[in-house]
Amino acid sequence: MFKKILILCLFFYFLTLFQNSFLVHFNIFNLIPNFVLISVVVIVIKEKAKDNLGFFSAFIAGFFLDVFSQNFIGWNILILIGIVIAVKILKKYLRPVFGLRKSAINLILN
Amino acid sequence: MKAPSKIKISIIIVLIIAFFTVLNLSNFANEVKNFFYFISAPIQKTLWQAGINVADFFETIAEIRELEQKNRELELGRQELLARIALLRELKKENEILREALNIGLQQEFELIFAWVVSKDIFQDSILINKGFKHGLEKGMSVITQEKVLVGKISQVYRNFSRVILISNKDKVFPAKISEKDILGTIEGRGNLQMALGFIPHQEQVNQGDLIVTTVLDRVFPKGLLVGQVIEIEPGIGHFQQIRVKPIFNLEKIKAVFVISQ
CATH class of the missing domain: 2.40.10.340 (Rod shape-determining protein MreC, domain 1)
Known part of the structure; x- marks a missing residue:
């Protein structure tokens, strides 16, 4: 777990730097894709329901976003944690639907 | 089991908020930011410069048509100026010849x-x-x-x-x-x-x-x-x-x- 957290720290640190220093030059209609947010959402979607990696990701990613922004530290952390909770809830309600569809496809193919 | 879990989560959230509030109210948040800015400065600088270069490259590609148009306009302007210069030179020569003719007194005779x-x-x-x-x-x-x-x-x-x-x-x-x-x-x-x-x-x-x-x-x-x-x-x-x-x-x-x- 510690190793995972360390990798997440390094990953989000460099991703935040990349986003704030490199990607800012490629704004389209004054919009820049938030890859940190996308990464957190992907991690939450991919993780198992019982895992807490999404929360750690949200905390670390939010922390680095706050450090490299004008916001006070904690602002993005709270937002990302809120998003993680929302995604987890959505996953909880949508899983049976997707699971059913997957089973139906498997049945047809077999 | 659900009620204690919810309370636990709520307490954790409240604690986190309290922690960050204290952190931001004190000068410590600025120290933390300063530390990260300091260690990230070389990477940030490199990435910033690379971003400018790459963005300039793509911007140039995107502006090639516009540049071509501008180039055509400038070329036309240049040709027009060259034509004007040529005309002025012709006039200068004509003026010199007329002055010479006046000195000889041709204009008075004929x-x-x-x-x-x-x-x-x-x-x-x-x-x-x-x-x-x-x-x-x-x-x-x-x-x-x-x-x-x-x-x-x-x-x-x-x-x-x-x-x-x-x-x-x-x-x-x-x-x-x-x-x-x-x-x-x-x-x-x-x-x-x-x-x-x-x-x-x-x-x-x-x-x-x-x-x-x-x-x-x-x-x-x-x-x-x-x-x-x-x-x-x-x-x-x-x-x-x-x-x-x-x-x-x-x-x-x-x-x-x-x-x-x-």
Whole structure:
């Protein structure tokens, strides 16, 4: 777990730097894709329901976003944690639907 | 089990909020930010520069069409300016020639029309000038240079151009005299920018380098215009000497002429 957290720290640190220093030059209609947010959402979607990696990701990613922004530290952390909770809830309600569809496809193919 | 779990989560959230509130209220948050800025500065600088370079590259690609258009516009502007410069140079030259002509006093003696030489036909001993009947030119008018040297006579007049037959043309014959000696003869064009002075008796003393001018006898050309210079004298057959004359004007260098309108 510690190793995972360390990798997440390094990953989000460099991703935040990349986003704030490199990607800012490629704004389209004054919009820049938030890859940190996308990464957190992907991690939450991919993780198992019982895992807490999404929360750690949200905390670390939010922390680095706050450090490299004008916001006070904690602002993005709270937002990302809120998003993680929302995604987890959505996953909880949508899983049976997707699971059913997957089973139906498997049945047809077999 | 659910109720304690919810309370636990709520407590954790409240604690986190409290922690960050305290963190931000104290100066410690600034210290944390400063630390990360310090260790990230080299990477940030590199990434920032790389971002600028890559963005510039893509921006240039995106602006290629616009640049092409701008380039075309600039090229057109440049050509227009070059044309203006050329025109101004022409005007400057014209001005210089006119000043020279004024210094000689040509304008006082004759009524002149300035013209540029457009083309030269050495084989037919003729030139084309850029003034025609629109500018008051007529067939038969004399053409001279600013140095008062006779060039020829207008043979054809168009609207904007005129053809001038040079005095060295084969068809040209007109009376002339050797300047300061009053020896009368006739200038005969031999073609290819060569002339001969005819009807000069053997007893007359003619030297190389003698200048030949038009005479009052000639109704075609005004008197006193420089025609040519004696370059070779041969005894000849019969009563007259054979004298070769070269024109004073240099056809290669001649760029502008004056047409004597009156």
